Amino acid sequence: MGAAVHSGNRRGTKIVVKDDAEEKKFNNNTKDLLDIMAFYSRVSGSVGVITLQNPPVNALSAAVRQGIVDTMHRALSEPEVKSVVICGQNGKFCGGADIREFRANMRGPPLVPMIHLIEAAEKPVVAAIEGVALGGGLELALGCHYRIAHSKARLGLPEVTLGLLPGAGGTQRLPRLIGVPAALELITTGRHATAAEALQLGIVDEVTDHSAVDAAVKFAQSVAGKSLDARRISTYPCPRSPDLAEIFEKAMQEVRRSARGAIAPVTCVQAVHASVTLPYAKGMERERELFSTLFTSGQAHALQYYFFAQRAVSRWSTPSGARWDTSKPRPVHKAAVIGLGTMGRGITVSLAQAGLSVVAVETQEKQLLEAKQAVSGMLERSAKRRGAPLAHDKIKYSCSIQAVADVDLVIEAVFEDMALKKTIFQQLSGICKPGTFLCTNTSGLDIDELASQTQSPELVVGMHFFAPAHVMKLLEVVYGPRSSPEALATAMEMGKKMGKVSVAVGNCRGFVGNRMLKPYLEQAFFLLEEGATPEQVDQVLEEFGFAMGVFKVSDLSGLDVGWKVRKADGLVVPGSTGKSARIRGGSRYSPLGDLLCEQGRFGQKTGRGWYQYDKPGGRVAKPDPWLHGFLEEYRARHGLVARRIDHQEMLERCLYALINEGFQILQDGIAAGPEDIDVIYVLGYGWPRHRGGPMFYAGLVGLDKVLERLEHYHQVYPNVSGLKPCSLIRKLAASSSPPIHRWREFIQKPRSQL
Numbered sequence: 188m189g190a191a192v193h194s195g196n197r198r199g200t201k202i203v204v205k206d207d208a209e210e211k212k213f214n215n216n217t218k219d220l221l222d223i224m225a226f227y228s229r230v231s232g233s234v235g236v237i238t239l240q241n242p243p244v245n246a247l248s249a250a251v252r253q254g255i256v257d258t259m260h261r262a263l264s265e266p267e268v269k270s271v272v273i274c275g276q277n278g279k280f281c282g283g284a285d286i287r288e289f290r291a292n293m294r295g296p297p298l299v300p301m302i303h304l305i306e307a308a309e310k311p312v313v314a315a316i317e318g319v320a321l322g323g324g325l326e327l328a329l330g331c332h333y334r335i336a337h338s339k340a341r342l343g344l345p346e347v348t349l350g351l352l353p354g355a356g357g358t359q360r361l362p363r364l365i366g367v368p369a370a371l372e373l374i375t376t377g378r379h380a381t382a383a384e385a386l387q388l389g390i391v392d393e394v395t396d397h398s399a400v401d402a403a404v405k406f407a408q409s410v411a412g413k414s415l416d417a418r419r420i421s422t423y424p425c426p427r428s429p430d431l432a433e434i435f436e437k438a439m440q441e442v443r444r445s446a447r448g449a450i451a452p453v454t455c456v457q458a459v460h461a462s463v464t465l466p467y468a469k470g471m472e473r474e475r476e477l478f479s480t481l482f483t484s485g486q487a488h489a490l491q492y493y494f495f496a497q498r499a500v501s502r503w504s505t506p507s508g509a510r511w512d513t514s515k516p517r518p519v520h521k522a523a524v525i526g527l528g529t530m531g532r533g534i535t536v537s538l539a540q541a542g543l544s545v546v547a548v549e550t551q552e553k554q555l556l557e558a559k560q561a562v563s564g565m566l567e568r569s570a571k572r573r574g575a576p577l578a579h580d581k582i583k584y585s586c587s588i589q590a591v592a593d594v595d596l597v598i599e600a601v602f603e604d605m606a607l608k609k610t611i612f613q614q615l616s617g618i619c620k621p622g623t624f625l626c627t628n629t630s631g632l633d634i635d636e637l638a639s640q641t642q643s644p645e646l647v648v649g650m651h652f653f654a655p656a657h658v659m660k661l662l663e664v665v666y667g668p669r670s671s672p673e674a675l676a677t678a679m680e681m682g683k684k685m686g687k688v689s690v691a692v693g694n695c696r697g698f699v700g701n702r703m704l705k706p707y708l709e710q711a712f713f714l715l716e717e718g719a720t721p722e723q724v725d726q727v728l729e730e731f732g733f734a735m736g737v738f739k740v741s742d743l744s745g746l747d748v749g750w751k752v753r754k755a756d757g758l759v760v761p762g763s764t765g766k767s768a769r770i771r772g773g774s775r776y777s778p779l780g781d782l783l784c785e786q787g788r789f790g791q792k793t794g795r796g797w798y799q800y801d802k803p804g805g806r807v808a809k810p811d812p813w814l815h816g817f818l819e820e821y822r823a824r825h826g827l828v829a830r831r832i833d834h835q836e837m838l839e840r841c842l843y844a845l846i847n848e849g850f851q852i853l854q855d856g857i858a859a860g861p862e863d864i865d866v867i868y869v870l871g872y873g874w875p876r877h878r879g880g881p882m883f884y885a886g887l888v889g890l891d892k893v894l895e896r897l898e899h900y901h902q903v904y905p906n907v908s909g910l911k912p913c914s915l916i917r918k919l920a921a922s923s924s925p926p927i928h929r930w931r932e933f934i935q936k937p938r939s940q941l
């Protein structure tokens with residue numbers, strides 16, 4: 188590197204021309220570095236290098252944008268500089284606009300003119316893309332005249348996942364560069380492309396396995412002085428082809444089908460359409476217009492909240508003060524799965540794919556063989572889909588529970604039967620080497636009761652997977668009152684290794700997800716009693732954005748699952764008549780689910796449930812006249828008069844009962860914060876992401892409004908405890924409904940022994 192001159196300014200920019208020795212001295216001066224957002228250096232005398240510096244992902248904050256503008260002017264004004272390279276520190280080009288700034292007053296130079304400044308430059312500007320170039324980061328790179336990427340880099344325009352569109356020229360430049368179909372696909376899905384794909388599509392000019400910055404500097408030297416006329420993407424003609432109308436129509440149909448009410452994907456298609464119908468400058472105006480509509484929408488707010496919520500849940504804490512940053516996970520190399528039904532098989536696949544050695548145990552030879560075949564098939568399909576190596580050899584199958592003696596962690600995944608699980612935990616406690624973590628995949632049974640069967644209750648935690656376990660991203664990690672912080676930290680870390688989003692929750696019936704499901708389901712049943720059909724309730728929930736309505740989900744997961752639990756709880760009273768048939772423990776109870784099970788209607792698997800299917804195992808739900816007749820007869824038998832229930836009431840009763848339970852869970856300290864609940868509902872229960880999660884949604888609707896409706900419904904149905912507003916929502920509403928990030932301040936800390 189060349190000779191050094193340091194100079195700085197007060198706006199978050201450091202402009203430096205330096206040599207290697209000086210660089211070392213300079214880098215040691217961390218205080219000096221703190222306010223540097225774009226670092227300027229000159230390499231080999233003639234290449235100006237601008238390095239974005241905003242850890243962890245070099246997001247384009249106001250200071251970074253200011254830094255880029257300042258350093259670009261500097262590079263353009265220095266006669267010795269013949270070309271420019273833009274890169275990011277720590278091997279990351281740029282993660283896009285700083286999402287945290289979206290909810291604050293936007294300051295600093297706007298992105299669009301900044302990118303225009305780069306594109307209009309008379310000296311070639313080369314983007315050196317390492318790590319990621321996402322969102323505004325890729326838009327910045329598209330403003331450069333050349334792009335060199337490292338082979339491991341990922342590029343994309345994920346704005347749609349934040350409820351936005353690429354608003355810094357992405358919707359106008361990308362189609363001009365790579366054509367409409369490819370641009371539409373990338374922009375409407377927000378997916379990341381690999382460097383190899385980006386090269387194939389024409390997004391980047393070169394891919395290197397070595398330093399992209401070194402390659403870019405070399406490249407910049409080679410193009411110095413060359414004409415840039417053909418390198419400014421905004422000057423490329425509007426993309427044209429005879430089938431464009433059809434392409435847009437198909438794209439619009441596809442996003443409408445899959446978006447489930449999300450507006451950003453639809454708006455993205457409209458913005459790309461402008462690149463075809465309008466000249467660049469007008470297209471940019473249209474992009475800005477559409478961007479502004481999205482930017483202020485509740486959906487964008489919800490999706491951006493969710494982005495941070497999903498990251499916040501890894502910073503777990505428990506009521507007793509155990510925390511993610513003070514609890515160390517123990518390494519796990521070998522794990523075991525007990526019980527190879529649907530859940531056990533999925534868990535085995537997840538563990539093997541995470542690189543662990545797995546002992547998979549099933550009691551009967553026949554079931555073991557069946558499971559082995561199923562797991563092999565799942566591994567093969569998954570390896571093909573992910574382009575990853577097969578993980579067959581990671582798994583050892585055994586009919587003997589003794590085979591788990593030397594593993595570091597066991598996940599029990601047998602039937603939801605407390606007696607059976609207790610026996611297994613007693614056995615495991617005697618068989619496993621000291622220190623083995625004993626985990627259960629129960630979806631709601633008492634972790635503490637299981638822990639009490641073992642000699643080391645501190646090693647017991649719940650790992651509640653969601654079906655299909657090798658696909659679903661959510662893992663509820665359940666700590667009992669005696670689980671050690673180390674056990675919790677290890678299970679959380681294991682989830683991460685398996686590619687899951689792990690959420691730590693306290694021990695209670697149903698934990699967070701299934702506990703909230705109960706009052707929601709209950710309302711759905713009551714609505715049927717009062718005159719609704721399963722189709723009407725499901726339609727309302729699907730219009731809200733759920734992937735499936737509650738009755739379709741019930742048919743899919745099997746009505747018998749809940750029936751068994753209710754039977755174990757003594758709630759099912761076959762043949763009961765009169766008033767008592769619909770009351771349990773003084774509260775309203777609907778036996779509808781039990782009555783269907785008594786008829787052998789278990790849902791999809793039996794071809795009949797709340798809907799009918801063309802055969803057992805059929806997937807397409809059709810309204811069932813038998814069910815409608817059954818409901819009429821049921822209402823008549825119980826003296827219930829069917830009424831027309833409007834959409835609003837159906838939605839409010841189902842959702843607000845669920846939300847109310849969420850507040851109760853916060854109040855009880857079972858979830859540490861609303862983010863935990865929201866992530867569980869989005870990832871595990873099909874809650875529409877663009878509505879942020881149930882707790883965020885409650886805040887968006889207004890806590891006073893939710894409270895008022897709960898009070899109203901509880902007045903109408905005083906014997907439905909799920910509708911009685913819990914004290915936390917009352918407290919929050921009485922405190923002028925603080926924003927969601929302040930709710931924790933209003934939760935009284937419950938005591939825990941953990």
Ligand SMILES: CCCCCC/C=C/CC(=O)SCCNC(=O)CCNC(=O)[C@H](O)C(C)(C)COP(=O)(O)OP(=O)(O)OC[C@H]1O[C@@H](n2cnc3c(N)ncnc32)[C@H](O)[C@@H]1OP(=O)(O)O
Nearest residue numbers: 244246282283284285286287298321322323345354355498
């Ligand atoms: C009128 C015209 C106006 C024009 C406006 C132009 C608009 C442009 C829109 C955008 O650019 S929107 C942003 C687009 N970018 C993204 O969506 C990328 C988001 N980030 C990621 O996908 C990932 O973070 C990553 C970059 C792939 C890195 O993943 P990794 O797993 O390595 O780390 P994380 O845990 O996800 O993140 C680490 C840390 O960084 C925070 N963070 C990440 N990206 C951003 C960002 N763009 N802005 C602010 N903060 C970001 C993340 O939140 C983590 O911190 P936390 O404290 O743990 O939450």
